[in-house]
Amino acid sequence: MSRSINWRGMVQPWTEHIDFPLFRITVLLMAVGLLTVFSATWSGQERMPSQLLNMAAAVGLMFVVARIPPQRLMQLAWPMYLFGLVLLVLVMLFGIKVNGAKRWLSLGFTRIQPSEIMKIAMPLAMAWYFHHFENRRWFSKYLGALLILLIPSALIAKQPDLGTAILVFSAGFYVIFLAGLSWWVIGGLTGAAVAVAPFAWNFLHDYQQKRILTLIDPTSDPLGSGYHIIQSTIAIGSGGVIGKGYMSGTQAQLEFIPEKHTDFIFAVFAEEWGMLGNVILVILYGFLIERGLRISLRASTTFNRLLAGSITMGFFTYAFVNMGMVSGILPVVGVPLPFISYGGTALVTLCTGLGILMSIETHRSNR
Structure with missing residues (x-):
């Protein structure tokens, strides 16, 4: 008589070091990202399988890093x-x-x-x-x-x-x-x-000087260095309070927004979901940062506390700089929107940071 497979016993070693409040928030943000990438690249569907593969690899790495004890990370x-x-x-x-x-x-x-x-x-x-x-x-x-x-x-x-x-x-x-x-x-x-x-x-390099000058007056070069900011701010403003609806943003669907699936994906999201959607997205990031800071406060060593706090505030920097540059209040510096923008490199870095946070939380000696 064959034995039944103990799936729970096989999965448990990989899930016991997962902080599920952090994981749930991350899954929600990634789901928003997939929907927005789909909308931004609907005419080039080869990016969806690629992004799913990026997310799977990044989450898998997060599971691996979460199992590494903080003492080993220190080494x-x-x-x-x-x-x-x-x-x-x-x-x-x-x-x-x-x-x-x-x-x-x-x-x-x-x-x-x-x-x-x-x-x-x-x-x-x-x-x-x-x-x-x-x-x-x-x-x-x-x-x-x-x-x-x-x-x-x-x-x-x-x-x-x-x-x-x-x-x-x-x-x-x-x-x-x-x-x-x-x-x-x-x-x-x-x-x-x-x-x-x-x-x-x-x-500063010439292009860096031009970005700062463009921030002050985007209309000085509307078809050149100011084009990105002008089109993204038009998209954000046209979204209004409740947005134009999923895949109904004219700036995005008519290809006015450059780099709309990477650095400027926030403009696509804002046009489709409006101010209400933006507030919900900011709240999700707020929950992510609050959880990370809570982990930092409960850390058992100076190393763990400082590391968790820095990684958590790094998520804030990613989101703040991206939203700021897309909204025209910061220079364009090429920072993706965390867990939303298309691409694998940033996802791997972000999920590695999440794995470290989970390791610090789940390896606490007083758990």
Whole structure:
């Protein structure tokens, strides 16, 4: 007589380290993303199977990362950071240039973008640093943290990839802030940044200067650098309160919105679902961030607390920067809308972050 298969016993090892409140919110956001990608690419349905495959791979990686104990993540922090740093230097020396940007390394059978590794390696390394040097003198502690933060951020900005540089820099800065950086210091640094800004202008690439000028006055180049912002703001405004309905947005369906399935997918969503849909989407992100911060507050070690807080605020940065640039209140810097935009690289990075949060929550010693 054959034995029945114990499916529950096979599945349990993979689900016991899943934080289901986080998982449910993520599934909802991904479902919204699939619907919006379908609407944005209805004439090119090859992207739907590809996005489903991207999501399956990213979620699978999340399950794997969630099983790794935080102590092991701490051991991997510096090897991953140094590995990412070496790859960034190799990109600078031997990288592939595409559309004027040198961001990729060729492996022969594929190519990789090392800056994506730094989105995870940076908060890991910074959290490790403050965990081990918590009692070091104030000046030397923050000077070391600043070096860890600035070197990879500068290498990424030089590629140039301002969007990723902002995400990597913010991930490290959140760790410094959560480690107890004084508001007086933050105010002083902000004042210094404002004072230096006019001099820094000359170090920006031409396209970066043009993006900032376009932000101030998009109509100065309506068919060139201002086209993205003009069309996206028209789409958001035309959505009104309740939107035009699913797959009924004229700006999106008539191909006026550029990059409508990636960086500017929020414009597609806003036109179809209006202000009401936007509020619901912001609430979903709010739930995601609230859960992540709750995990950070309940973390059992300094490393876990700082790492969870930085990753959670990284989700906020993704959403805020994307919505801000699509709405015309921030320069266009090429940041996708988390869990909504088409693409596999960002999904893998985001789900890796989710896996780390779940690991921190489900491996707590006091559970």
